[in-house]
Amino acid sequence: MYIIVYSNVCYKTFGRRIFAVTKQAIADHIGISRTTVSLVLNNSKNNTISTNTKHKVLKVAKELGYRSNDSLNKICFILYNRSGDDPRYFADLRSIERCCSKKNYMMIFMSIKSNVDDFQKLKEFITSDDADGIILSGDVDNTIIDILNEGTIPFVVYSGIEKDDTHILMPDSYKITYEAVKCLLKYGHKRIALFLGSLNLLIHQQVLAGYEQALSEEKVEIDRSLLQVSIEEDGYEIAERMQILNIPYTAAFCANTIIQFTALQWFKEDKTNVPKRVSLVGYGLSNLVKLSTPQLTTFYVDYAESAKIVVDTLLKIINGETVEKKITYINNYKIYNGKTLEINED
Numbered sequence: 001m002y003i004i005v006y007s008n009v010c011y012k013t014f015g016r017r018i019f020a021v022t023k024q025a026i027a028d029h030i031g032i033s034r035t036t037v038s039l040v041l042n043n044s045k046n047n048t049i050s051t052n053t054k055h056k057v058l059k060v061a062k063e064l065g066y067r068s069n070d071s072l073n074k075i076c077f078i079l080y081n082r083s084g085d086d087p088r089y090f091a092d093l094r095s096i097e098r099c100c101s102k103k104n105y106m107m108i109f110m111s112i113k114s115n116v117d118d119f120q121k122l123k124e125f126i127t128s129d130d131a132d133g134i135i136l137s138g139d140v141d142n143t144i145i146d147i148l149n150e151g152t153i154p155f156v157v158y159s160g161i162e163k164d165d166t167h168i169l170m171p172d173s174y175k176i177t178y179e180a181v182k183c184l185l186k187y188g189h190k191r192i193a194l195f196l197g198s199l200n201l202l203i204h205q206q207v208l209a210g211y212e213q214a215l216s217e218e219k220v221e222i223d224r225s226l227l228q229v230s231i232e233e234d235g236y237e238i239a240e241r242m243q244i245l246n247i248p249y250t251a252a253f254c255a256n257t258i259i260q261f262t263a264l265q266w267f268k269e270d271k272t273n274v275p276k277r278v279s280l281v282g283y284g285l286s287n288l289v290k291l292s293t294p295q296l297t298t299f300y301v302d303y304a305e306s307a308k309i310v311v312d313t314l315l316k317i318i319n320g321e322t323v324e325k326k327i328t329y330i331n332n333y334k335i336y337n338g339k340t341l342e343i344n345e346d
Contacts, residue, residue, distance in 0.1 A: 022129035024152050026060050034152040035320050038132060041066075042073065073105045075314065076131040078122075080138035080159075084111040087286040088256060089137065092158070095307035096135060103315060105132070112144065119147060126151030133314045139201070154317040158310050160203035165325050167317065169310050171301040172331035173203050173283070177210030177253065179333065180281050180299040184251045185218050188344035189279065193226040193242065193252040195259045197233040204229075207255045207283070235263030243270070250344045251279040260296055261288040264340070275342035285336055294339035302332045 023041065027034040036049060040057040077096060079089060093109070100107040108131065112118045126134075126148060134148065134155035145163055148155050156167040184192050194211050196204045208227070215222050225247050228238045235254060242249065254260035260282030267274050274280055274294070282289075285300035309330055316323050 022127070023066075024127065024129065026057065026064060026066060027152075029060050029064065030056055032057075035154070035318075037061075038318065039320055042132070074108055074131045075100050075105045075311070076108045076110055076125075076134045076153075078110045078112055078134055078136045078138070078144075080112050080136060080140055080144050081114055082111075082138040084109075087288055088258065088284055090287055091285055091303045092137065092307065095303040096311060098304075099307040099311040103311060105311075105315075114141070114143065119143075122147055123150070126153050133318045135310060135314060154314065156310060156314045156317070160201065160206065162202060162327065167313065167323060167325050168327045169306075169313060169330060170203075170327065171306065172329040172333075173206035174210040174213075175329075175331045176283055176299050176301070176333050177207045177255075178214045180253050180283065181211050181214035182218075183299075183335075184253065184279065184281060184341075185214065185220070187251075187279070187341065188346075189251040190220055190344075191223070191226065191249040191251070192220075193228060193247075193249040195235055195238045195252050195254045195263060196227070196229045197255055197259065198231050199229060204255055207253075211253065230259070233259050235259040235261065236266040237262075239263045239266040239270075249278065250346065251281065251341075254280060254282040257282045257284040257286040257288045257296060257298060260298070260340075261292055264292060264296070275340050279342055279344070280340040289336055289338060292338070296336070297338040297341040298336045299333055300336060301330055302334055305332050306330045 023037045024034045027037045032053065036053065037057055039049060040054050041061065077093060082089065097107045110125065112122055131153055134153055135158055136144065136148065136155055137158045140157055140159040140161045142163060145157065145166060156169060158169050160170045160173065161168060181192060194208065196207060199205060199208065212222055225245070226249055228242060230238050233256065235258070238259070252263065254263060260280055264274060264280060267278060272278060280296065282296055282298040283300065285298055285303065289296045289298055313323060
């Protein structure tokens with residue numbers, strides 16, 4: 001169960017005013033890091049904190065009126081600049097929630113858009129002590145990362161972005177696309193279209209690179225007319241455009257399942273048989289894959305294993321372990337054998 005939480009801290013009342021007693025407040029009072037306070041109050045094992053420091057933290061926490069409760073162990077999943085009901089993130093959310101639960105953490109959910117009000121809400125959240133760690137996903141940019149760096153809550157980014165001095169984990173979109181296109185080639189397809197979203201996004205740049213590499217290795221000439229972009233990630237519009245421009249192809253790799261699903265809707269309306277006339281292979285395992293008729297054939301990351309890598313990385317940081325700030329690619333992929341791929345016999 002995902003819980004939307006904007007503010008839920010322990011309070012101490014002085015007269016009519018209410019003040020939040022946070023781990024950061026305790027850390028500032030003593031002159032130590034918030035991580036040290038968190039480790040002590042969470043009774044984390046295998047740390048090197050001295051007995052004297054532990055006693056001091058507990059003493060000050062009691063004096064300031066800090067109250068321990070079940071809400072202490074929380075990880076917040078922030079979905080940035082994407083709709084809260086975007087089907088591409090459901091599997092990630094479910095897998096991360098299960099992984100958090102196994103580690104005795106409650107997962108809370110926050111949807112943030114790039115506007116002044118939401119940024120203010122986020123700034124208040126990261127100083128409220130409502131979470132022990134944050135997983136940031138969605139259409140991540142430098143702005144929201146810089147805001148999170150202003151706070152003291154540890155965080156990891158689970159999205160496609162390049163930024164120095166940041167813990168970033170992302171699916172290996174290059175490898176997944178490469179393997180998918182190689183599969184299409186083995187099925188006898190040479191005229192393989194690529195349906196993409198904005199090339200300003202790193203994930204679509206990686207998809208393009210994987211596509212080009214797979215074709216180059218098989219010495220298949222890259223026809224630039226087969227590279228079709230929709231900023232709105234609208235496969236229907238792309239498929240229709242391909243017909244208007246009279247661009248022949250026998251298969252298409254779609255950069256996500258929304259593009260794939262909407263492209264399929266156009267083929268249905270056009271009475272183009274999928275997969276006999278055109279094979280459609282996509283990237284991801286959203287709910288659309290199984291709801292579609294026919295079900296979609298896709299290459300996707302193993303969500304359970306990916307969630308474990310993301311959560312374990314964050315917990316290491318929360319527990320004070322040294323974790324190098326770098327980009328970590330998750331390349332454990334699987335294939336969902338739907339009904340939109342067929343051998344090309346032309």
